[in-house]
Amino acid sequence: AAGVIQSPRHLIKEKRETATLKCYPIPRHDTVYWYQQGPGQDPQFLISFYEKMQSDKGSIPDRFSAQQFSDYHSELNMSSLELGDSALYFCASSLGRREGPIETQYFGPGTRLLVL
Amino acid sequence: AQSVTQPDIHITVSEGASLELRCNYSYGATPYLFWYVQSPGQGLQLLLKYFSGDTLVQGIKGFEAEFKRSQSSFNLRKPSVHWSDAAEYFCAVGEAAGNKLTFGGGTRVLVKP
Numbered sequence: 001a002a003g004v005i006q007s008p009r010h011l012i013k014e015k016r017e018t019a020t021l022k023c024y025p026i027p028r029h030d031t032v033y034w035y036q037q038g039p040g041q042d043p044q045f046l047i048s049f050y051e052k053m054q055s056d057k058g059s060i061p062d063r064f065s066a067q068q069f070s071d072y073h074s075e076l077n078m079s080s081l082e083l084g085d086s087a088l089y090f091c092a093s094s095l096g097r098r099e100g101p102i103e104t105q106y107f108g109p110g111t112r113l114l115v116l
Numbered sequence: 117a118q119s120v121t122q123p124d125i126h127i128t129v130s131e132g133a134s135l136e137l138r139c140n141y142s143y144g145a146t147p148y149l150f151w152y153v154q155s156p157g158q159g160l161q162l163l164l165k166y167f168s169g170d171t172l173v174q175g176i177k178g179f180e181a182e183f184k185r186s187q188s189s190f191n192l193r194k195p196s197v198h199w200s201d202a203a204e205y206f207c208a209v210g211e212a213a214g215n216k217l218t219f220g221g222g223t224r225v226l227v228k229p
Contacts, residue, residue, distance in 0.1 A: 004159075033216065042206060042219040043160070056216050090159060094215065101167055102148040102210045105217060107160040 002027055004093050004108030012114045013081050021076040021111045025093030031055070032074040033105055034066060035090040043090055049074055050096055081115045088112050118143040118209050120220035128226040129197050137192040137223050139207030148210040149190040150217065151181055155203045163205075166190060177201070202227040 005024040013019050025032050031050045035043040045058035049068035060066075063081075068074045072093075078085060088110045094103035119142045129135050141147055148167055152160040164175025171183040181192045190207060204224045208217040 031215070035217075042221050043217075045216040045218070048216060058216060092160075101146070102212050103215050104150075104162065104165060105210075105215070106162065107152070109159040 004091055004106055006089075006091050006108040006111050008111060009109065010112050010114075012116065014116055015081055015083060017081050017115075019078045019081060019113060021078070021089055021091075021113070023074045023076070023091030023093075023108060025072050025074075025091075026106055028095065029093035029106075030072050030096040031094045031103065032068055032072065033092040033094070034060075034074070034076050035092065035107075037088040037090060037110070038084075039087070041087075046076070078113075083115050086113060086115045118147075118211065118218050120207050120209050120218055122205075122207055122220035122223050124223045125221070126224045126226065128228060130228045131199050132196050135192075135194045135197045135201070135225065137205050137207075137225070139190045139192065139220060140188050141190065141207070141209045142188065143209050145212070147183075147190075148212065149181075149183060150208045150210060151175065151179070151190075151192050152206045152208060152219075153177075153203045154206065154222075160206065163192070197225075197227055199227045199229070201225060 033048040034046040037043040046060040048056045052068045066076045090110045092105035092107045121140045150165045151163040166183045204222045207220040
């Protein structure tokens with residue numbers, strides 16, 4: 001079965017540079033979520049989109065922005081990168097039409113970002 | 117605010133032995149609970165979930181979990197561990213509004229031959 005695709009899988013940037021991470025949800029999924037997992041940490045929710053509109057926002061720095069496009073893929077844009085931004089960034093997707101009281105999120109393999 | 121606690125940071129178990137991973141949650145409303153597994157360098161794979169109904173839920177790879185409202189717990193179990201079960205396991209609680217997940221700190225499982 002098709003899964004969530006994230007690109008690139010690995011990314012190395014210098015401080016103060018910008019980075020763009022991409023996420024392609026499972027076909028027919030219209031909701032996308034972004035999480036950040038620092039070294040040895042649990043994943044922290046950043047932001048989510050449903051039908052191209054922001055649906056929820058977590059601990060996302062102002063230097064980061066994201067959007068969802070008409071084909072439902074999403075991009076996370078990160079500017080003025082800092083050393084502390086080094087982390088594994090996960091994207092997850094779910095069906096907008098709920099299968100129950102809450103949607104089940106399916107995660108991609110993640111993008112590992114290293115800021116030097 | 118909701119929170120999830122996984123008291124055990126590391127667990128070492130022998131292959132073939134049983135495994136139980138603890139998860140305690142704090143959430144004011146009806147909890148929607150998940151267990152995910154993360155193998156080294158990999159993404160998060162859903163093992164099982166609990167929304168309502170039967171408090172013992174079956175998942176993939178021979179895992180099961182039991183929801184105990186009185187103890188605010190959702191412990192994960194496997195009767196006989198395989199070497200391939202070595203990974204990090206995350207318990208999570210989901211919000212119905214907004215759907216975001218709050219994860220516990222994770223439990224790293226090591227399997228001895």
